[in-house]
Amino acid sequence: MARVEFRNIQKSFGNVDVVKHFNFTVQDGEFVVFLGPSGCGKSTTLRMLAGLESISSGDIYVGDKLINKVDAKDRDLAMVFQSYALYPHMTVYENIAFALKLKGMKKADIDVEVRKAAKMLELEPLLDRKPKALSGGQRQRVAMGRAMVRTPKVFLFDEPLSNLDAKLRGVMREEIKQLHRKLKTTTIYVTHDQIEAMTLADRIVILKDGYVAQVGTPTEVFQRPENKFVAQFIGNPSMNMLDAKLSSAGHEFLVELGDVAIPLPDRFKAHASKNLALHLGIRPTDVHLRAEHIDHDRVLPITVKVIDKELLGASILLRTEIAGQPLMVETQSAEVMQDELTLYLDLDAIHLFDALSENSLAS
Structure with a gap:
């Protein structure tokens, strides 16, 4: 586990500034949700942390280590994508084990870690199946298992439930919440869905046009919005x-x-x-x-x-x-x-x- 600190982060694509003066610290073991409409900069900020986007200016620290120039593979972060990003030719077992094989871990140790994650995520009966034989929720659990076995310092979730139906989203929200309670790993979760944010987060960072509109607990942003945007964005029906x-x-x-x-x-x-x-x-x-x-x-x-x-x-x-x-x-x-x-x-x-x-x- 580790603290994550964003210091005056900015990101521009040409003349367009998509993240503007982003300053925020995620505490060790905290579950933080970046929430906002499309184009507000939440996924871009997550991708800069993951090393998938360059930083125009500013610094990102994981623990006490500056990671701006550290390769993505060496940042000790695990990311779960909206699209699952599973290898279609590999079984569930092989998908979960893949990162551990790349690390050169012994086969017996890999087996222990894969089966431990599969048990936690109720994937044990599915280990021999390939992704095409799985439902959307099962595929997402495999993607989570692949991230878990790496025992990363930080979990990153980029709109992981967007492709699921409403009922399954509810089930997966509860699974992600239970997973965090068990592992207590620092987690940053990106979504445009306020229900996901309100049910999962210790704190919510609400973004608008690249700026932070408000930071607070779910109760704080709902009961004491600091501006008109937050007031109308949080709550359904809208204020x-x-x-x-x-x-x-x-x-x-x-x-x-x-x-x-x-x-x-x-x-x-x-x-x-x-x-x-x-x-x-x-x-x-x-x-x-x-x-x-x-x-x-x-x-x-x-x-x-x-x-x-x-x-x-x-x-x-x-x-x-x-x-x-x-x-x-x-x-x-x-x-x-x-x-x-x-x-x-x-x-x-x-x-x-x-x-x-x-x-x-x-x-």
């Missing part, structure tokens, strides 16, 4: 984002949302200024049809126009409108849809972002 304005009445600040005026919660007052243009964010699950379970002091009734409703299975997504702006509401109530509804905002759950900088007023 509602409504245009609003900050005004003052005497010594009190009010958030104006059309005809609705919301007293400014204390946590935002340090960065409040009159006539500030805002984005008011609230998650669909924090807008309620009833207010019995919310303290009277922190609930605000609002009247909305109901546009449509969508059955999500266990819940219903109401498409409503307030002050001419769309407001999504997720509820488990099966009440008959009306043209207008009185809903209740949990004021403890609202987020406010400066419309110009898009940073949270609570930061």
Whole structure:
């Protein structure tokens, strides 16, 4: 195991900067997820660590060793790819054993390591099969086994579950989590899937356009997003984002949302200024049809126009409108849809972002 440190990493392809001033440290034994949309630089950063991409500037350390100019094969890292990258002419056993053979390990020792990994990943009945005779999930477990037997300092996963169906992704997420608990190897995992990030990570690095938008635990990035991008990227359905304005009445600040005026919660007052243009964010699950379970002091009734409703299975997504702006509401109530509804905002759950900088007023 080892700590991984990125120091002011930058990567450019021609005139296009795809990773910009990336500074981050993965602690020894930590499971970190790089999360973001396509093109944000997450896979490129992983590939620079693996030695598959050159670094335009900056330094990468594994443990106390600078690895910028170390060959990929000598970095003692093991990478699991989205495409599995198995040798089609080799059996499962031979695929897992291949890296150990290249190291010159004795045949008996190879056999011990391969069978130990196969047992952990439930691949023992499949050792004589070739990849074409395996399911997608089985192939991914073989790729993981091949990485495991190398006992690397760091595991790297580059969107390893993208080719699997939804049910199998859930199974494989749990297997990867259990694997990390057993081995406690430093792990960096790249994905665009927020469910994978939220369920697997000790910490999440959210990337946007080559920059770090926020770093935090799954709870921190969900409950306390530092900017509008993170607020809307994390959570499904996405957070509602409504245009609003900050005004003052005497010594009190009010958030104006059309005809609705919301007293400014204390946590935002340090960065409040009159006539500030805002984005008011609230998650669909924090807008309620009833207010019995919310303290009277922190609930605000609002009247909305109901546009449509969508059955999500266990819940219903109401498409409503307030002050001419769309407001999504997720509820488990099966009440008959009306043209207008009185809903209740949990004021403890609202987020406010400066419309110009898009940073949270609570930061």
